[in-house]
Amino acid sequence: MDKKIFRQRQLANLKVFATTAQKEHEDEQLLERILGWEELINAETVGLTWSLEFEVNTWPLIQQLWLMEKEVYLPTANQDKSMDFKLFSDRSDLGFSRFGVGEVMSAKTRINNQLDLIIVPGLAYSSKNDRLGFGGGFYDRFLARHLGIKTVTLANSQMFYQNTEWAVERTDIPVQTIITPEDFYYL
């Protein structure tokens, strides 16, 4: 299916799912699974996003990472479609961009784009490790420029597809590991 049409359908699905108790339950399962995952345990610097309602809730994960004394970085989306990961160490440093996503506002914060692990956001994933994002191309551009960075994603039951049901572009970069409530999919 055309990527744009699939993305709109998927966004509508996820917004409905976000109102259910099942979504919250799966968020908890996914949190538990990634916290027990060796590659997360071994990472010292972790990049992830401040989640929107229909995405997997990252706030409990961020708090756990702080307790584990990991450095947590959130991306800032730039005008030229590049991203910079900024150190996030205090909830009060958070602001909201015009797109409505949380970003670190503090100007004196550290940038680190060579992270040990990036937890990539997205709307849909397949067992072939294909990923469909929001459509900005921010992560595909970032990952193309930072080859060798480890990537993982948390996919709830509504985000995960056995087959890739949308058209994959040449610039789409697959995610190395997908964690679902039941399984791990490695590229």
Ligand SMILES: Nc1nc2c(c(=O)[nH]1)N(C=O)[C@@H](CNc1ccc(C(=O)N[C@@H](CCC(=O)O)C(=O)O)cc1)CN2
């Ligand atoms: N929670 C979360 N944070 C995230 C992402 C995400 O998917 N989820 N991103 C994943 O990539 C990045 C931001 N993604 C974006 C995706 C699209 C547009 C966008 O369409 N911008 C339009 C204008 C929007 C407006 O003006 O309202 C544009 O720039 O033309 C912006 C940011 C970084 N932070």
Ligand SMILES: Nc1ncnc2c1ncn2[C@@H]1O[C@H](COP(=O)(O)OP(=O)(O)OP(=O)(O)O)[C@@H](O)[C@H]1O
């Ligand atoms: N490395 C790249 N260089 C140039 N253009 C790119 C690159 N990666 C993606 N694009 C372009 O950006 C646009 C959006 O890409 P795409 O639909 O894959 O976004 P997405 O992966 O869903 O979003 P995101 O990565 O922000 O979560 C497309 O037109 C795509 O061709």
